[in-house]
Amino acid sequence: MTRVDSRPARARLLPSHLRRAVIGAPMAGGPTTPELIAAVGEAGGIAMIGSGYLDAAGTRAEMARVRELTDAPFGVNVFLLDRADSDAALSAAGGPGVVAEFAAAIGPVAQRLGVALTPGPEFTDFDQDATLDALVEDPVAVVSFTFGIPDPGVVRALQDVGSAVVVTVAGVADARRAVEVGADWLSVQSAEAGGHRSTTTVGEEPDDITTLALVRAVREELPETEFVAAGGISTPEDVAAVLAAGADGVQVGTVLLRTPEAGTSALHRAALGDPRFTESRPTRCYTGRFARSLVNEFVDEFDAAAPPAYPHLHLLTGPMRKAAAQAGDPEVPPLWAGSRWREADAYADRPAAEVVADLWDRAVQQRG
Template identity: 40%
Template sequence: MASVFNDLSPYPIVQAPMAGGVSGPELASAVCDAGGLGFLAAGYKTPEAMFQEIKQLRGLTRRPFGVNLFMPQPSVADAAAIEVYREQLAGEATWYETPLGDTGGTTDDAYDGKVAILLDDPVPVVSFTFGCPSRAVLDAFTEVGTLTVVTVTSSAEAGAAQRAGAHAVCVQGVEAGGHQGTHHDDPHVAGGVGLLTLIAQVREAVELPIIAAGGLMLGAQIAGVLAAGAVAAQLGTAFLVCPESGAHPLHKRAMTDPVFPGTELTRAFSGRPGRGLVNRFMREHGPYAPAAYPQIHYLTAGLRKAAAAAGDPQGMALWAGQGHRLARELPAAQLMETLAVELDAARASLAPGATS
């Protein structure tokens, strides 16, 4: 896919698909036109809303782009544990004057409907998170000329993606902001593997091209993962603060606010491990949140919206990677240019015969 990726975008830089309204047509088109591969996040959207965003993006750029889908989730949540967590959040509902959400929503994120649209009206790239599609689905995308990428967090998941017929894997290190893209959320498995180690493990396990993701913010870091064997680097937090990003202004400001000194993995907001800035909600509820995605996501959705409306970042899900302090509030095109210059300089310094 390295040569194919070069045909998709001049620079080996992918804008991560950040769900929840962050990665919309404006951000994706700006990245595409600046030489990267922009992505739309279809997660949490209806098939019709996804279709309309694709239509809008095509009106903004003629460059190739990608669309990311969430895989359906197995119904393994403990109903009793969810009710205990609901009781714990009762005070939050009172404080923000909003009811807790209904946890009986669908767990498939309208996956089949979105796949049908993307097969009927193909886009250049489709990526998948929270699992691996079947061989039949991946083969169908291959037949319509769409490149497929599966997000993985282990060499075993990468092996499953290769056997299913994916064209590439997005290797997500534990440093990454937002949800961990594990295929099977095991509450007994703590932490995760760092990106450089994970790249090495996946390279040993599969022959698929690797897109590296996890805490990457600078061109020198991109050069590092390329030297480690990746064909491209995927950046999310770096683009979150761009003016084209749909992230809430409070979320953007929090990236460099000393009130939020670091990040942690938590289930507090969605029931699935995700890395975000440590705030009051995470500290108070993270230790007690059950492994129940997307049920906890539905349960807390109203609270998070109410906190944002009240101007209170302490109640919001402030997803961010470990490199959030390096965020630069630049237009996406200018950030792409800066990353490209840094990447070229880093590559030159690593070239044989280079002197410092």
């Protein structure tokens, strides 16, 4: 099998190198499967393993599985977690006791589901350094980062083994910082994106900027930098609009959640098409970082009470979220969805390669 994902540094993969500049979002925790990554790659795009909650061994196993399925290039996304930043956010919110207070608040929900909460989960970076070492030892086409700007030395080490380095940014200032450390390209993520917003500090209150507005702002600030737009992109018209505004490609997640290749749970799939859900909202209540979810009873009740405590709330609520999903209760677990999840209905149950091709090819036709 030809290993096209181990490239010399002079040929690092950019969006403009792709047959279709569509990036499959690294949806950690299950939705982005090796099968989904392979399908997006075979369609001429590129998708990312969401290694955020995997250890280094788990990431290597996912990489091996993708390589069994396809020769197409793929990437790995890494969460950048910093203990000092996490501690600072907790301190500003009132100290570690705020996690215990939130645990007490959600206790009745956990008890109803038969789950005992651990009110004082410790900080973890999910094997971050070992994962980065693994990616230097066994290169992939792209390594992307979420929740932070990597050190220049990390960027150079990955580029030296042929990987393109991508940083997910939520604003113009972070986009500039990412370029300054040597990122090859950017994923520019607006407030419309489903799941986590890639702010670079836990305590940051992200803005509500639209994808189009953010694309225009970043293009004006960084006219020579390649980047893809992320957030609320669900139709060919959405793709055409961000390309016209200055993006070099798109990153999509919500529109892939109901493809057959995705590992999205049956409960989550059903909720995305359920008319009872009428709003998606960024909330800290599941992980301690802002992440956009459909508004169910848990979000509605506990959104305002959730402290900026990541990854503490992620660890705290994890067993409860799993129990609710197993019980088929959509009113408790996170139902990640971008702002335009309804417009993604047209692609429900269609193969991922077909979704990628349709989004890109019809957008290009529209642009003439």
